[in-house]
Amino acid sequence: MNYQSTNVEASPKRRRFLEVFLGTGVMASLVSFLYPVLRYIIPPKTVELTADNVLAAHVGDLKPNTGKIFRFGSRPALLVLTSDGKYHAMSAICTHLGCTVEYRSDLRDVWCACHGGLYAVDGRNISGPPPRPLESYDVFLKADEIYVRRPGNA
């Protein structure tokens, strides 16, 4: 008799304890399964090739009022020679939605074919959808070689 009554009284508590115990156990194992999967699907960070001084072109490669895409580390960049003989270098990744821009001799501006964004040769966004200027780089010459580097990266 005595045994039975204690059983009835203790039962809800015991059930609650078992529910919490099992519940947290199942949750903890789920988390321990999911965490590695979540970490797995995000690729490891690749070390970005630190492009200190990149050889973009040789003097004479570019005619005045033309541009050229070159590799700046792992990303494309644009070198422009203006009609007055000045070199400009900038990132070639459009700040709108990431297409690769080009120099348009007819417009004397930098243009993105994807959505018609327009930048000046110094990288300023002047019309169309781009929200920010293109990152511009420093250009310097060593003999007949044209080098490009990030500003303040001497």
Added chain:
Amino acid sequence: MGIADGLRQWLDERFGWHEIRAFIEHKTVPLHRYSYWYFLGGMTLFLFVIQVLTGILLLLYYRPSANEAYESVQYIMTQVRFGWLIRSIHSWSANLMVFTAAAHMFSVFFLKSYRKPRELTWLSGMLLLFLVLGFGFSGYLLPWNTLSVFATKVGTDIPGQIPVIGKWIMVFLRGGEDVTGATLTRFFGFHVAVLPGIATLMIGLHLLLVQRFGMSVPPGVEEEWKTKPLEQREMRFFPNFLLRELMAWYVALAVLGGLAALKPWELGTKADLFASAPPGIRPEWYFMFMFQTLRMLPAKVGFIDGELLGVLCFGAAFLVWTLLPFFDPGRPGRLQRLITGIGFFALAYVAVMTMYAYVAK
């Protein structure tokens, strides 16, 4: 007793074959002036089956790496016997499937087939439509040509605009910060394993729900049938409706064959990750209305970036559209007229923007 009868008896003793038969024989389709819209779902399913079959065939030769993908598709198109046919059917059928899925969605919307108790059928259908677009987007990259790489750059940059989690989604989709060979491998995995798995489950659920509730009768027709019950008509699904559907599938097959033969799908030029985007670049027709919107948005709208505003608006619009059945009161009135109005506006917006994109250049 013939072999067929013996087999039937064998099945009957084990699985209750006569019950399944009785179920199939009792299934009917309502017959009224809008009945032809009922074909679109089945047509989409048929095109999906075509995609699975031709997709498996393409897998025999396709190689999912940046160095080999383009060449392997070129090999399929030029060397493998009937390779051009299989790939062209796969590409054309994909486009037709987007069209029939979208048409099916709009027909369900305007005939109000999503009303109680079919909200979950609509929800699973909308998920399937998004899956179809996901199939289109991921499959587009696989030939690794110039157009597809830039489409993928833009398409993965768009979710990257979402505040807080956007960057995470973009890196997850691209398999890194930029679109590279890693993106191709990932998209291949999505296209041939992840999406087909989810889509198969969803199609199963969608069909199960359609079975459970039967075909919806449009409100107008329902009213007429209530006042004049003698005018109510229906058609047996098996074999009457199915045979008509089969004829439609046969026509679709002929259209696909014709398109593949007369306009084999182009391969384009091999992707160069260090080249400028070619002039005249644009996405597939079904993304054109979004493309045109993003092109027309200015850099800044007030203090917010134009493209961010566009992305957020489209996201909100798709969410509201998906949840519309839950707002529908199920009886005529102002709210229902408003919902129909929203439907017409959405259809008009998509149509006008798509046409404008082709004209504006």
